[in-house]
Amino acid sequence: MILICGIPSETPITLVTKALTNLGVNYVMFNQRNFKNMSMRFELNHGQITGLLSINGHHYPLERFQGVYTRLMDVQQLPELATEPPNTLVRQNAQILHETLMHWYEIAPIRVVNRTEPMGSNFSKPYQSQLISKHGFLPPETIITNNPEAVQCFWNKHKQIIYKSISGIRSIVQTFTEDDLSRLDLIRWCPTQFQLFVPGTNIRVHVVNTAVFATSIDSKATDYRYAVNQVGNSAQLTEVKLPDELAKRCVDLTQSLGLIFAGIDLKITPNGDVYCFEVNPSPAYSYYESHTGQPIAEAVASYLANKST
């Protein structure tokens, strides 16, 4: 039996639950919005983990779960808590329930997509970039600084640069232009990340265990995820097949980060150089699957259920 954690109506979740049904695999939905009707406990005794998850009066021994797919949203942002004042018992209880869940699946010896700790490398893009480089992917030339003069030099040298956040917050890629010079002094408050713009083809690679799904993205936007806002047209997505060596590197990279499921952002230059910008540990893969028909959800479901695709 598989435990699905998150918001049932969210497309990445819906696709996996459908895939599980198609495989004939039972699942239980930990619907975050239903927190008032759920309860959980577990115990750890000489390396053995047992416990119980109760949902709407139904009781599920934790030992029955062979896998977990988790896409939890921030508990405190749940619509059911929107009118709750800060620090009420309701908010605390919702939080503790989710923490108990996460503490359990962080250590449970079952298939979890993905555990919390490995997802953490994404909290710092340049930190993750250093981990990525060990697998032969090129990092874009980057400066992180609070010194406007250093940025000016970087811009003068490269002519085309972009800027974005260092952490995963407010992570929208923007092109640096002459208009930005007048506000460059603002970076004295907080170091900001600037990168050489790398021309080429955006490729998003989804890795599920050892399965690889690659999508080519055609867009003139700096950040194709916001193509409509940036250039007025949405991006064009096409399924592509990676060379075996590159596919293997993507699998090795994913595993080295401790992840089962990852969305890897590559750019392949006209020269054939392969840059990697990010490994996303909780990819919103449905956007790509809906455009290309790639069976990513089926691969996730098969992994969780330990069935070959």
Next chain:
Amino acid sequence: MWLILSASHDFHAQWAFTQLQQRGLEPIEWITDQQFAYANCWEHYVDQQGCSVTFKLTDGRTIHGQQIRGVLNRLLTFSTDHFVLAKQSERLYAAQEMNAFFASWLHSLPCPVLNSPSATGLSGRWRHISEWIWLAYQAGLQTDLYQESDLTPRNLYHMQGQLSPPTPSTQTVIIIGQHVLGHSMPPMVITGCRELAQLAQTSCLEINFSVDEKERWFFSGASPLPALIETGEAGLDALATIFFGW
């Protein structure tokens, strides 16, 4: 040059700084989170040739990454005092950015960094007690029954990786690199502690035990921010060996 990084009130860091200086580890600099917050200039490069970092503090010190031969990293988080006039959402964003930035430049240093940054802590990974108990069992240490439920109030000690506050029966072992420091430790505990530090990928680790009347050592918690003063001369020997030896 060697660096000790910590909060300004970290007397373990201050002790290590003073003692290591007296042992001839020179030049050694102690830089606090508040000094970093007001740094004049940061430049951190990441590219195909590798990484570099340079920062200039308001007291005139300039640190280049390539000069650094070792770091004792006890930073918990980044100070945001200088953002006090900003909106809370902006302060939170800036704090996230600074933590992400620190993780990158610390990780980029080629010299020993005790401890390396992680997503859940600038000076090593802070784990919930449930995860520590799981790891301790894998490491061969004795563990007691642990229970958790959404019906019991949040336990702050558990969040900090401890079963409970220290008691008279608490024994502490501190790992610094390969060195296992403590009193009257059974051989299995020494082996298990080394293994736990390896599993946890944490070079500087404090491991606590509750010792019962039969002298059995039960794991009771761990922290990536060990009480260094407790290690005395042995701890200083361990740090000096690691830093001089690189």
